[in-house]
Each structure stands twice: as structure tokens, then as C-alpha cells.
Amino acid sequence: MNGTSHAVIGSATGFVVANSFQTSPTATLLFVGLGGISGLIPDLDIDGKLRGKITLSHKVIRLSAMIIGMLMIFYSFYEKTMAERWLGVGIGILIIVAASLIKQKHMLTITGIAVMVGGFSLGELWLILLGIYIVIASFTSHRSYTHSLLGIVFFGIIASNLEASLGIQGIYYTCLCGYISHLIADLKILPFNKRGVKLFLPLSSKEL
Secondary structure, three states: OOHHHHHHHHHHHHHHHHHHOOOOHHHHHHHHHHHHHHOOHHHHHOOOHHHHHHOOOHHHHHHHHHHHHHHHHHHHHHHOOHHHHHHHHHHHHHHHHHHHOOOHHHHHHHHHHHHHHHHHHHOOHHHHHHHHHHHHHHHOOOOOHHHOHHHHHHHHHHHHHHHHHHOOOOHHHHHHHHHHHHHHHOOOOOOOOOOOOOOOOOOOOOOO
16 A cells, blocks of 8 residues: 555544544644554655655765765864874765765664654653654564564554653554554555565564
8 A cells, every 4th residue: 555545544543533532623633644644654664755754865965974074174184283184184084985875775764863862852752762763664674563563562652652742632542543554554455455564573474
């Protein structure tokens, strides 16, 4: 199933939860949005719609890092003492070399680290956990751990902390149900899915 369908199903799930909790119009819109995002979250393990939205182009980061490296070289060469000069030049060259190796597939990992740093600076546990989730997703194969019971439990913990942080009852169920809706829609028993989900990883790699 494509990303648009997952987002629509997730949003519909959020709307149902909102009606169950009889939320205000503003909270209903929040639930619909969170449901749609949660319905896309499991597919962070591929270059899908949500992954493309939350990550910058690797070309932008690579160019920025190269410029920083060159500026460090020039600054060190003209402003520092002899010992500091060559150290600065070496670091600048290292930054340029490292920047040249950055590819789009690395951007989700960088994004996850940035989210974790933001979570620590704001003191928000749900952001820290979301950053960890994003980093893990950047290294896993498609329809594996993000599409498993472990993924559901981990995301459920994130959702629980988000609800506690915002103080709005129903956010936990919205996010969790939106996430689960994605896995149900990806089941192999549905005629339009050629592949299923490995729900019981790491105990079993059988697709359902």
C-alpha cells in the first residue's frame, strides 16, 4: 500500500478516536494530523513520503559542510599560530572529506540524532525516544522491525510520553492505532500486497 493510503487510513483512525473522546474541533484536527503521521511512521525505513518530508537534501548538507571546512582552512591558515594552523587545516580537510561521503541515505540518521539532541535540550523524553526510533529505522530493512510488535511497543511508549507531555487524553490511542493501522494494511492476506510484515521479529522472520 502506498503512503497516501496509509496517511488517509491513519487520519481516519484519528478522527474515530477524537469522536470517541468527544474532543473539541481543535483537538480533533490534532488527532487527525497525528493519526496520519503515525500511519506513515513505520515506512521511515524506506525513502517514502514522510522520510522525504523530515529530511533535508543530502546535497544541501554536503555543500554546507564543505563550505564550513573550507572556511576553517582559510581561517586557520591566516589567523592561527603555526601549531594551531595545521591542526585547523587538518580538521577542515577532514570535514570536507567526510562531507563528500554524505549521501541521502545518511540524512535520516542525521535527522534522528538532531531530534535526540532537541529532546535533550528541551527535556522531552518523547522526542528523545522518537530520535532513537528514527536512527534505528534508518538502519533497518523495509517491513522489518518498524513493522513488528517491537515497533508497536516502542512507538506506544513514545505516544504515551507525548500524551503526558501535551496533557491531552486520547493522543496515545490516536498515535498507537494510527501506527497499527499501517501494519494491518500491509498484511500479506490482503490481495493487493505482494509482501507481508514480519510481525514477530526477532523470534520469527515469517511474513504475515
